[in-house]
Amino acid sequence: MADYPTLQAFAEDIYTCNRTRCGFCTVECPVFHVKRLETYASRGRMLAARGLLEGVIEPSAELQAVMDDCLMCGYCQARCALNNLDIFASVRQELRAAGFSSPKHEKTAIKILEQGTLFDRPAPFHREGTTPLYLGCAYQTKPHEVRTIVSVLEKVGIDPLVTDEVCCSYIVGAVGFADEFEQAQDRFRQVYGPHLDGEILTVCPTCTATLHGEYHLAAKHALIVVAERLADMRIKPLDMQVTYHDPCHLGRMLGVIEEPRQILRALGIKVVEMEHHGVFSTCCGGGGGLLDVDRNMAIEVSKNRIRDAVAVGAKTIVTACPTCQPTLLRGAGRLANELGYFVDVLDLWELLDKALD
Amino acid sequence: MTDSEKLDAALAELQAFLGERATATPMHRMAYSRDWSPRFRDMTDLPDIVAVPHNTDEVVEIVHVALKYELPVIPFAGGTGMGGGVVAWKGGIMIETKGMNKVLEIDPDNMSVTVQAGITIWELNEHLAPHGLWLPHQPESKRACTVGASIGVDNDSTFGVRYGKILDCLTNIVVVTGRGEAVRMGHRKASFSSTGYNLMHLFVAAEGTLGVVTEATLRVVTLPKTRQVRGWVFPTLIAGARALERTLASGLSVESAHLNCRQRLHFYTHAYREKYHREPEIPDWAESILFLSFAGDEDVVDFGLRKARQILEGEYKGELVREQEMVEGYWDSKHRLDFIAFKQKWPDSQREKKFGSADVGVPMGRLEEMYHAFLEISAKYEQQILGMTVYNESPNKVSPSISFAIFVDDSTEDKVRNFFGYVREMSLKAVELEGTMSTYIGDGDRLGGFNIHEHGLSYEYMKDVKALFDPKNILNPGKKFESRWIEP
Numbered sequence: 001m002a003d004y005p006t007l008q009a010f011a012e013d014i015y016t017c018n019r020t021r022c023g024f025c026t027v028e029c030p031v032f033h034v035k036r037l038e039t040y041a042s043r044g045r046m047l048a049a050r051g052l053l054e055g056v057i058e059p060s061a062e063l064q065a066v067m068d069d070c071l072m073c074g075y076c077q078a079r080c081a082l083n084n085l086d087i088f089a090s091v092r093q094e095l096r097a098a099g100f101s102s103p104k105h106e107k108t109a110i111k112i113l114e115q116g117t118l119f120d121r122p123a124p125f126h127r128e129g130t131t132p133l134y135l136g137c138a139y140q141t142k143p144h145e146v147r148t149i150v151s152v153l154e155k156v157g158i159d160p161l162v163t164d165e166v167c168c169s170y171i172v173g174a175v176g177f178a179d180e181f182e183q184a185q186d187r188f189r190q191v192y193g194p195h196l197d198g199e200i201l202t203v204c205p206t207c208t209a210t211l212h213g214e215y216h217l218a219a220k221h222a223l224i225v226v227a228e229r230l231a232d233m234r235i236k237p238l239d240m241q242v243t244y245h246d247p248c249h250l251g252r253m254l255g256v257i258e259e260p261r262q263i264l265r266a267l268g269i270k271v272v273e274m275e276h277h278g279v280f281s282t283c284c285g286g287g288g289g290l291l292d293v294d295r296n297m298a299i300e301v302s303k304n305r306i307r308d309a310v311a312v313g314a315k316t317i318v319t320a321c322p323t324c325q326p327t328l329l330r331g332a333g334r335l336a337n338e339l340g341y342f343v344d345v346l347d348l349w350e351l352l353d354k355a356l357d
Numbered sequence: 358m359t360d361s362e363k364l365d366a367a368l369a370e371l372q373a374f375l376g377e378r379a380t381a382t383p384m385h386r387m388a389y390s391r392d393w394s395p396r397f398r399d400m401t402d403l404p405d406i407v408a409v410p411h412n413t414d415e416v417v418e419i420v421h422v423a424l425k426y427e428l429p430v431i432p433f434a435g436g437t438g439m440g441g442g443v444v445a446w447k448g449g450i451m452i453e454t455k456g457m458n459k460v461l462e463i464d465p466d467n468m469s470v471t472v473q474a475g476i477t478i479w480e481l482n483e484h485l486a487p488h489g490l491w492l493p494h495q496p497e498s499k500r501a502c503t504v505g506a507s508i509g510v511d512n513d514s515t516f517g518v519r520y521g522k523i524l525d526c527l528t529n530i531v532v533v534t535g536r537g538e539a540v541r542m543g544h545r546k547a548s549f550s551s552t553g554y555n556l557m558h559l560f561v562a563a564e565g566t567l568g569v570v571t572e573a574t575l576r577v578v579t580l581p582k583t584r585q586v587r588g589w590v591f592p593t594l595i596a597g598a599r600a601l602e603r604t605l606a607s608g609l610s611v612e613s614a615h616l617n618c619r620q621r622l623h624f625y626t627h628a629y630r631e632k633y634h635r636e637p638e639i640p641d642w643a644e645s646i647l648f649l650s651f652a653g654d655e656d657v658v659d660f661g662l663r664k665a666r667q668i669l670e671g672e673y674k675g676e677l678v679r680e681q682e683m684v685e686g687y688w689d690s691k692h693r694l695d696f697i698a699f700k701q702k703w704p705d706s707q708r709e710k711k712f713g714s715a716d717v718g719v720p721m722g723r724l725e726e727m728y729h730a731f732l733e734i735s736a737k738y739e740q741q742i743l744g745m746t747v748y749n750e751s752p753n754k755v756s757p758s759i760s761f762a763i764f765v766d767d768s769t770e771d772k773v774r775n776f777f778g779y780v781r782e783m784s785l786k787a788v789e790l791e792g793t794m795s796t797y798i799g800d801g802d803r804l805g806g807f808n809i810h811e812h813g814l815s816y817e818y819m820k821d822v823k824a825l826f827d828p829k830n831i832l833n834p835g836k837k838f839e840s841r842w843i844e845p
Contacts, residue, residue, distance in 0.1 A: 019395075019396070020393060020711065021391070021393040022500075023435055023500055026500075027479065027480060036455050036458070037378075037385065038388040039384055039387075045388075047387050047388045051383065051384060051390075056383065056387055057383040057384050057387055058383075060384075062382055311487075
C-alpha cells in the first residue's frame with residue numbers, strides 16, 4: 001500500500017464512489033464531454049485515486065496531465081455529496097510531492113507568492129471611501145471594468161474603499177499547493193488586515209468564494225447589494241433578450257443565482273435559460289487554471305457553452321465574472337465561422353451602468 | 358508471439374488510426390476497472406487497452422485488430438450495471454462507446470430518431486425535447502446509461518407498463534459482429550417485419566457477446582402535456598397486483614406502475630420522516646404500496662386518476678397516500694433524478710454498505726411465494742433487506758420485473774461471495790416458480806453457465822448463436838456461458 005497521507009484522509013469517500021458508479025457526475029462534466037474518456041470525469045478520477053492508494057498506478061506525468069485537465073468547477077460535486085474537489089486537490093498535492101506538477105502552475109504559484117498577484121497589471125487602482133471593496137487580480141488588470149463597477153456602486157449609494165490588496169491565491173490551493181496556499185493566506189491577512197473584521201464587498205466570484213470559504217471572512221458579492229437597492233433606482237429599460245451564464249463560484253458555490261436574474265429583469269431584459277443553469281450551470285472553460293495548462297481543452301469547453309446558448313436561441317450571453325467573460329468571448333470567436341454569427345458576451349456591470357440613471 | 362508482444366502490437370495498430378484515443382496507460386485502465394456490481398473492496402479488473410472510437414468504421418477496425426491478436430473486446434457504456442457485464446475479467450480491449458454520441462437524424466414526421474449508440478438516454482432526450490418528443494425507455498440510470506447499454510442488457514424502464522422497454526422502441530440497429538463486419542438489422546423505420554429472422558432481437562440483452570451495437574433507430578413519442586403521480590397502500594402484496602390488473606383491464610392508460618413490499622414502503626416513510634420531521638399517516642396494516650402515474654392531456658389524466666381511485670379504493674380497499682410529498686420523493690428518485698447521491702441518510706446511503714439485488718421475474722400469481730422466499734433466503738444468507746419492488750415493463754400488463762434489494766457487505770471477498778450465494782438461491786427459486794433469473798441486470802459475470810437451469814436444451818442453441826456471430830469468442834468473453842461467482 002502506497003503512502004499518500006493527504007489522499008488517505010479521503011479514502012472512505014473514494015471507496016464510496018468506487019463501489020457505486022451512479023454516473024451522475026460523468027456525461028455532463030465539461031471536460032468529459034470533450035474527451036469522452038472516464039478518466040476525465042469525476043468517477044474515473046476517483047478510481048485513479050484509488051489506484052494510487054492501492055499502488056495499482058504510480059504517480060506520473062501522464063496522471064498529472066489528466067488531473068490538471070480539470071476545471072475544478074464543482075459540477076460533479078453538485079451532483080454528489082462526496083468531497084470531490086478536495087480529493088482532486090489532494091491528488092494534485094500528492095503528485096507534486098512525488099515530483100509531478102505543471103511548470104505553468106509552479107510559475108503561477110511563485111509569481112503569486114513573490115509578487116502577490118496572479119497577473120501583471122497596471123498601477124493598482126485605489127479609491128478613498130467607506131465600504132471596503134476587494135477587486136481581485138483579474139479585475140485589477142481591467143481599469144475600464146473597474147471604473148464601470150465603481151460607477152454602478154456610486155449610483156446605488158455605495159462609497160467603495162479600494163486599498164492595497166494581494167491575490168486571494170485560490171488557484172494556488174486548487175492545484176494542490178497546500179503549504180504555499182497557507183503562506184499566501186498569511187500575507188493576505190497582513191496586507192488586508194484593517195478590513196478583516198467587517199463586511200468586504202467583492203466582485204470576482206472566485207475571490208468571493210475563497211475569502212468566504214477558505215478565509216472565513218464576511219465577503220459579500222457586490223451584486224447582492226445592488227439587487228437589494230435596485231427597487232429604489234430610476235432605470236432606463238434595455239430592450240434585450242439574453243441568456244445568463246452562472247459563473248461556477250458565484251452560482252453553484254455561493255448560491256448567488258436569483259440576484260443576477262432579478263437585476264436583468266429589473267433592467268427590462270428578457271432572460272432565456274440555458275439547459276444547464278443555476279446550481280447545475282456548466283463551466284465557461286476558464287476554471288481551475290485549465291487555460292494555463294490545456295488551452296485547447298479550455299476553448300473546446302468554452303465553445304460548448306456557447307452552443308448551449310445557441311440551443312435556446314440566445315445571441316447574447318450576460319455574465320458577471322472577469323474570467324468567464326473573456327473565456328466565453330474566445331469560444332464565441334472560435335465558433336463564429338461555424339455558426340455564421342458571433343454570440344456576444346456582456347458583463348452585467350456594463351448593462352447596469354447603462355441602465356442606471 | 359508472447360501475450361505481451363501481442364498487446365504491444367495491437368496497441369500500435371490501434372494507435373495508428375485512433376491516435377491518443379487508444380491507450381494502455383494504467384490510470385485509464387483503472388478508470389474502467391469495475392461497474393456498480395458488488396465487488397470486494399480492493400477488487401480490480403483491468404482491461405489491457407482502452408479505445409474510444411467515434412464511429413462504426415473505427416469499431417470495425419478495432420474488432421479486426423482484436424481478431425488478429427485474439428484479444429477480448431468489451432463494450433463499455435454507462436458503467437452502472439449491477440451484474441459485472443462490462444467487467445474485463447479476461448483482459449482485452451475495452452471499447453468506450455460514449456465517444457459515439459451523435460444524433461444522426463431526428464425525423465419528426467415518422468416519430469423516429471437515429472443515433473450513435475453511445476449517446477446517453479438523458480442526452481438524447483435533451484435533443485428531442487425541442488421537437489416535443491421523447492424516448493419513453495427510461496431506466497433509472499439514464500443520466501449515464503446509453504442507448505447501446507439499454508440494448509445490451511435490456512434494462513428496466515420506469516414507463517414500461519405503457520411503452521414497454523427498449524425493444525419496443527427499436528426499429529433497426531447497426532452491429533459490428535465478431536466477424537468484424539458492420540451489419541444493419543431490424544426493420545428500417547417500420548414498426549414490425551415478418552420477413553426473414555428477427556436478428557435484432559438477439560442483440561437485446563446480449564451484453565455485447567454477439568456484437569458491438571454502434572447505431573440505433575428508435576421510435577419516439579410525443580411528450581405528455583401533464584403528469585400526475587399518486588400512491589396507494591394495500592393490505593397484501595397480491596391485492597396491490599390484482600388492483601393494478603383491474604385498473605389496466607378497465608381500459609385506463611397507466612404510464613408507470615411500481616408495487617413495493619412493506620420494507621420498501623418503510624424506506625419511503627423513513628425518507629419522508631427525515632425530510633419533513635413528521636410521521637406519515639400510513640396504516641399499520643399496509644403490506645404494500647403501489648405507485649401509479651398518468652400522463653397526457655389534463656382532462657384525460659384527471660379522468661384516469663378519478664377512475665383509478667374508484668377501482669383501487671372502492672373495489673380493492675386501497676388507501677390513497679395523503680402525504681403527496683412522499684410520493685413526489687419517490688418520483689424524484691425514479692424519474693426526475695432530482696436528488697444528490699450519498700446525501701440521503703439511512704437507508705438510502707451507500708457509504709457503509711452498497712445496494713445489491715436479485716432481479717428475478719415471476720408470473721403475477723407467484724408474487725407472494727417469491728416474496729416469502731426472499732424473506733427466508735435473505736435471512737439464511739444473513740443479508741440485510743432493503744425491499745422488493747415490482748416494476749411492470751410490458752405495455753398494459755401486470756408484468757413483474759422484480760428487484761429484491763439488499764444491502765451488501767462488500768468488505769471482504771467471503772462476504773461478497775455470500776451475497777452471490779443469495780443470488781444463486783433466489784434465481785433457482787424464481788425458475789421453480791416458472792420465472793426467470795434476471796429481468797434487467799443481465800447475466801454479467803454472475804449467471805453465465807448457471808443459467809442453464811433456466812434454459813435447458815435451448816442453452817445449447819445459444820452456444821451455436823454465439824459461434825455464428827462471434828466464431829473466435831472475442832466478444833465480452835466470460836459472460837453468458839461462464840460465471841466467476843456462481844457454479845453451474
